[in-house]
Amino acid sequence: LERASAAIIVNSMRTGRPVALVEGSTISARRTAASAALAAAALPSGDGRETGVSLIGCGVINFEVLRFLLVVRPEITDITVHDLDARRAADFRDRCSAELAGDGRVVRVAESAGAALSAHRLVSLATTATVPHLDLDACLPGTLVLHVSLRDVTVEGVLDAVNVVDDPDHVCRAATSVHLAETRVGSRSFIDTTLGELLRDAEPGPRDPARTTLFSPFGLGVLDLALAGLVLREARAAGVGQEISGFLPESRVAETV
Numbered sequence: 001l002e003r004a005s006a007a008i009i010v011n012s013m014r015t016g017r018p019v020a021l022v023e024g025s026t027i028s029a030r031r032t033a034a035s036a037a038l039a040a041a042a043l044p045s046g047d048g049r050e051t052g053v054s055l056i057g058c059g060v061i062n063f064e065v066l067r068f069l070l071v072v073r074p075e076i077t078d079i080t081v082h083d084l085d086a087r088r089a090a091d092f093r094d095r096c097s098a099e100l101a102g103d104g105r106v107v108r109v110a111e112s113a114g115a116a117l118s119a120h121r122l123v124s125l126a127t128t129a130t131v132p133h134l135d136l137d138a139c140l141p142g143t144l145v146l147h148v149s150l151r152d153v154t155v156e157g158v159l160d161a162v163n164v165v166d167d168p169d170h171v172c173r174a175a176t177s178v179h180l181a182e183t184r185v186g187s188r189s190f191i192d193t194t195l196g197e198l199l200r201d202a203e204p205g206p207r208d209p210a211r212t213t214l215f216s217p218f219g220l221g222v223l224d225l226a227l228a229g230l231v232l233r234e235a236r237a238a239g240v241g242q243e244i245s246g247f248l249p250e251s252r253v254a255e256t257v
């Protein structure tokens with residue numbers, strides 16, 4: 001079975017009544033991947049070219065991350081993947097090669113996390129680790145680590161990096177690496193900025209060429225709702241979905257979101 005399943009109930013902004021029940025795991029995976037790609041776009045490397053990416057954790061989320069990264073970084077030709085489970089890594093390599101590679105792109109398996117970290121200056125972590133297991137010492141200077149799974153990087157790794165988060169209040173809880181770092185130092189002063197602040201800057205500068213930049217997105221429920229609303233509007237326009245009449249106790253005029 002896939003790790004995640006989800007259902008989203010979309011309610012009317014006008015009346016609060018339920019309007020639609022929408023499958024949520026695809027929405028969650030794609031908004032997660034979209035925010036990782038947005039961070040990569042907002043934090044370009046110093047030389048402006050990103051020709052390789054390493055994906056640690058070969059599951060649903062990193063597949064979507066790769067799909068979205070190839071949109072904002074079409075120049076990526078070299079893809080390195082790593083998983084604790086060698087068979088999952090090999091299957092993932094084959095799927096990426098079949099569905100996303102093309103155009104001369106090459107997908108390789110790295111035998112260790114260290115080898116994957118040092119292969120490229122763009123790295124996405126989407127594992128199911130619950131306890132930090134990676135310092136970022138193996139990263140090349142100027143690497144951007146998209147820390148989607150939130151609990152891989154050691155406190156030392158967090159504190160040595162330039163830290164970008166989506167929302168400090170959200171990410172400083174639930175034993176994420178950023179939360180553990182906050183607990184260790186007693187403040188959030190090591191958080192340098194948020195993705196929102198970067199996007200508000202007219203021209204965000206390149207990331208620090210000498211240090212590792214760590215993006216830790218907790219993932220905001222409001223993004224799932226926004227995307228579910230879009231999916232619902234698109235589904236209606238395309239005439240897909242199943243109308244259930246008489247669901248509410250009294251008959252109601254059809255709601256719009």
Ligand SMILES: NC(=O)c1ccc[n+]([C@@H]2O[C@H](COP(=O)([O-])OP(=O)(O)OC[C@H]3O[C@@H](n4cnc5c(N)ncnc54)[C@H](O)[C@@H]3O)[C@@H](O)[C@H]2O)c1
Pocket residue numbers: 002003004028029032056057058059060061062082083084085088113126127128129133148149150217218219220
């Ligand atoms: N930040 C967000 O907004 C957000 C949103 C959705 C999911 N997530 C997180 O993304 C992560 C991945 O989710 P998924 O659905 O792709 O899971 P998945 O189970 O499909 O894939 C996870 C993969 O990680 C591998 N793995 C586990 N520990 C590892 C380690 N130490 N080193 C290398 N590989 C390891 C597993 O073998 C598995 O192949 C989860 O931790 C999930 O909570 C974050």
